[in-house]
Structures are given as structure tokens and as C-alpha cells.
Amino acid sequence: GTADEEEDAASIEDPWQDEEYYGSYGTLKLHLEMLSDRSRTETYRRVILSNSASLRNKVVMDLGCGTGIISMFCAQLAKPSAVYAVEASSMADYTGQLVKQNGCEDVVTVMKGRAEELELPQQVDVLVSEWMGNCLLFEFMVESVLVARDRWLKDGGVLWPSSAALTLVPCQASSYYAEKMSFWERPYGLDFTPLQPLAQQEFFNKPKFSHIIDPDDCLSAPCDVINMDMYALQVNDLEEMKGEFHFSMEKSGLFHGFTAWFSVHFESLETGGATVELNTGPNSEPTHWKQTLFMLDEPVSVFSGDSIAGTIALRRNPVWRRHMTVTLQWNINGQTEAADSSQVGRKSFPMWR
């Protein structure tokens, strides 16, 4: 839509889409998906367990606690003095029951409400949250974490995760390309190529969430393009996050697009203690986030030793605050547009507006 249309829409709808956003977390579907993600949930459990001694008598906030599982890990595996389990969706009504059922009610206090309107009896030593979305930032729950950090985290308090990175790799996606694009070439002996421009628009102009990339389809080693220090990050920084990449092809193949994923890191409460990592990439156990695929309009042949360099920008939608547009710009072997147009490109992918 045009900017005018967006302003009109925003004036009658909620640009945070809170009803839709919190509504979806009021049903079990998403919570089951997250809890069934063993890689995700066990990582948070491991963070609590490996810091259990240091958590003794600490005050913890679990922001966007959902069913309260992280808070209950805290109560059962460590001896914090208090855990504030904060949840804005109607799941909070059940979280209290679960806390009681598991005998955690002396330690865990469930608080229903938004982080932005939160009132706590005291500041906290540890702020833990699972705020990550597709391509790390999607849905921008991270903003709530930053707001809670600034209001409720003690000086010297700890954030879990403590840092986050977005990782990118140029890749092949032959079967996805075949399924959505080559399909139209000769289905049942007919020529359906007039639909290919429509297919390109419909299937390749937005990222493909829930892609699972085979490590063999990575054309080079991946590259961290954005690094976020959760202590230094400011809400305003989220408006535009930029990064650069320089990949060196390790094999010849078809460059169909870029695949992105994220990792987050949990520092130890003890000086020198081991950092715990949750990595959602192709060499780790699959998570419910899977990976995110950004398709080029057309594949380009690349050869072992070729370089692909460029930039990525994540621009938050100025109206729809949970959405963003990812813009990728790249060249192969340092070519400029003038030389060979297949060797340079720029493409913007709304997620979702």
C-alpha cells in the first residue's frame, strides 16, 4: 500500500496489533510449539541449572513467561528469593495454576500485563526472556525487554540472553525453486509460464519462514551480519539494523538466495563461567524457528572461489511496529551493475508489511 493507505489503516487499527499478537499467545498452539522445541527449552533449562548456585537469593524477572516454564526451572533448580513471571496474554490465567500445581507459588509470582505498564515491588538481578522471533527481530518483542531492562534491572544486573547475532549464508534452494517456479514450465504437457511472474511475486518477494536448509546447500561458510549487545542496545537502534557480509564460495552451484538464522548467548553469573549458546542454524539441532530463506528472482551460477559481498538492512516498519523489511544488496566478485547485471542485485523483503 501507499504511505497514505498505511496511515489510514493505522488510524483505525492498532499498529502494534496487540489483540492479534497477544491473542495468538492466549491459545495453546504457539506454547505447545515452543515447549515441544527441546533445543530451545533445554537451553533455558541449562542456563538456569549451570547458574543455580549464583541464582541463590537473587530476584529474577521472566518476561513474556508464557506457561511459566523458565520461572519454574528457576524455582526448582535454584533458590532465588523471588521470580516475577510476567505475561500479557490470557495464558497468564493458567500460568498461576501451573505454578501452584508444581509447588512453586512461594517463589514465583505471576503478573498479568504488558512489560511497559509493569509495577514490581523491587528491581531485579536477572532479566530472562525468550523474545526471539523469525530472523531474530520479527515481532519486536525485544523492545519490551529493553523497556523492562531500563526500568527494572539493577545496575550490574544480568540479561539472559546477553547477546544475539544474525547469521547469513548464500545458498542453493533447488527443490524450493523447482516446486514454486520450474513447476510452471511444462505441467502435464502444458505451458504455464505466463504464471511465472505471478509465482515470483507470490513466493519469492517475501521471505520463506520455516525453511530448513541442508548444510550441503550452504555455498560458503556463514557470516554473522548483525551483533546485538543486549546491555548496549537501545530501542531507537531497532529502527534500522545494518550489517555487511563477504562470503567466499566453497563450492560451485546455483546461488538461489540467502538463508538467515540467529544465535543468542547467555553469559554466566560467575566471572569466567561458561557461556551457554542457543544456535538455530543448520549445524545445530532444529528449532521451531527453523531458518529464513530470501530468494533471488533468478538463480545465478557461482563457482568455487567466487566472492559474494554486500550489505543487509533490517528496517522496522514505521507504522506496523511488529513488522520490518529486510533489504539485501550484493555483488559477485566485486562486479558493478555496469559490467554484468546478473552479478549484482538488490532486493527488499517485507516481513510482512
Place this chain on the structure above:
Amino acid sequence: GTADEEEDAASIEDPWQDEEYYGSYGTLKLHLEMLSDRSRTETYRRVILSNSASLRNKVVMDLGCGTGIISMFCAQLAKPSAVYAVEASSMADYTGQLVKQNGCEDVVTVMKGRAEELELPQQVDVLVSEWMGNCLLFEFMVESVLVARDRWLKDGGVLWPSSAALTLVPCQASSYYAEKMSFWERPYGLDFTPLQPLAQQEFFNKPKFSHIIDPDDCLSAPCDVINMDMYALQVNDLEEMKGEFHFSMEKSGLFHGFTAWFSVHFESLETGGATVELNTGPNSEPTHWKQTLFMLDEPVSVFSGDSIAGTIALRRNPVWRRHMTVTLQWNINGQTEAADSSQVGRKSFPMWR
């Protein structure tokens, strides 16, 4: 919602949800899914091919033609005098291009519009359509076929499909039950059973579309519960379609629910010619419809030789005309409620309202 709420909603919304319904067929996603379904598409191709001699000089209507593939099969595999390819969604704008691209424009005329408002230059000998939805009737496109039949099919003309059946089988669904219900028993060493009533409501009170049943999970031979003669069927019949079943268990196991699927049959244009069948059941090649699973609230143990008897009713929503409620009523070994409440049951499943 209550009846009052539904009336309110209907007065401000379109109870046929045409914008949503035709809108979804204006994008490629659903058409790609249907075309990629080789079992479905090849069946229609086989029907045309096996009747190609008899189709010579016939007039054909292809209702809800989508990309026009059936019409183009007619033009390329037979010699009909005319094919009217009728499509209400905006896909019709592309269908004309595809018809030209494949050199079928002398035979195939694309007509954009709803079946109900259709004006044809002549009546037709054959009315072909792929109108089937989940559980056969969902979305009730069949009504458009009946309306077109009554207005445009010649006396003695042929309908493809000519008949349809809904098939049911009592089944196990252990992994689905484990994933959605047993999961809450002890995840990560915690007791999440307070969420089970919510899980039952959220996951088992509506049918599961896109279930794929393993033939080994069928507890007995399946049974056709509803048969539709496409010549005799009237629009009013669709308000309530009822059937009976009597299954004899061929193995012992857990009775988790019923699985439904459909088959349709295409009579030959030649007397005594072979009927072609499209069967979407577990013993046929999988289709994009897959099967539909209706879960009981709790599984019941059954034993080889046990009988499960009862009734099924598909009641069309009086307000939301593309929706229906499926009501299943059953007893095991002829028990009555008085004797043992686990041995009798009744459950209604909205699809979707």
C-alpha cells in the same frame, strides 16, 4: 458464538465470505497445491482421455476452472465443439492467457463470473468440475455445480464427477494424541496437566484437516456413510446429510477417533464404458485433501471383534454457508449410556463455524 451473535455477524459480513473465498483462489498458492496433486489432476486427465472419442463435437462446461487445466485437457485430448471455462476468482484473468499460450483459444472460452450469474450461448453436454473440499462438502462449492446443472446441463447430459461418497473408519491416532495431549503430563519434569482441558478444546473439538492416516491405524474396514448421486442431489439436501455406520474391529487397539475421506466417480460417456474413480483414502496415492480426523475426547480400548455402530450427520451452517458441523454418535457393542458411559458417545465438530 450464540445465534444472536451469528445473526449480527451475518448482517455486517457476507455469510458466503465470497471475498475471502474467491480471494484465496486469486493467488497461486491454492492452484499450485491442486496442480501439484498428481493424483487429482491425472484423474481428470484420465477421464478426458478415456472419453476422448465420445467428447467429439460435445459442448463442455468446466466450472471453477481455476487455471483452466481441465478445459485444456479437453481441447488437447479430445475434439469438443466448445468448452466454457468458468472461474469467479481473479485467476480468470490469467486463464485466458494460458488458454492462448497453449493454442486452445478456438475451443476454450474463459468466462469470468459466478456460476449463479452465468450466461452461456447454449446448454452443455458435459458439466465437469472439481468442487470437492475437505470431508467432501466443506466450502459447499457443490451448490454452484447443482445450480449450473439445473440451468445449463442438457437433458441426458453428463456430470463429472457423477457420484461421490464419504467414507469413515474408526482409528488409532496415538502420535497425534501424544503430541497434543499426553505431552502435558510431564514436560521437562513438570506437571502441566491443568492445561489438558484447554488442549482438548483447542485440538480435539474441531476436526484435524490434513491428517494422513496410516492404513495400520484403521481399526476396521472403512464404511461409506454418505452417497451422493450428482444427478439426483438437490441444493436443499445439502442442509443435512446423514449416514449410518457399523464397523467390526479387525484388531485390538486404542479407538482415538474417526477418520473420514471421500471418493468421486466419473461415469463413461459410452454405455458400459469404465468408470474412473478418484479415491482420497489411505490405500490410494495421497492427495492434497489428505484425510480428516475427528478425535474423541478420550481414547477407548477396543478389541478384535468389537463392533462400533452409530450415525454421522453433516449439518450446513444456516448462517455461514460454506461451513458445516459434523456430528458423530456411536456405541461399542450395542451398549447404551446406562450400562457404561465409555462405550457410547456423541460429539459435534464445527468446520469451522
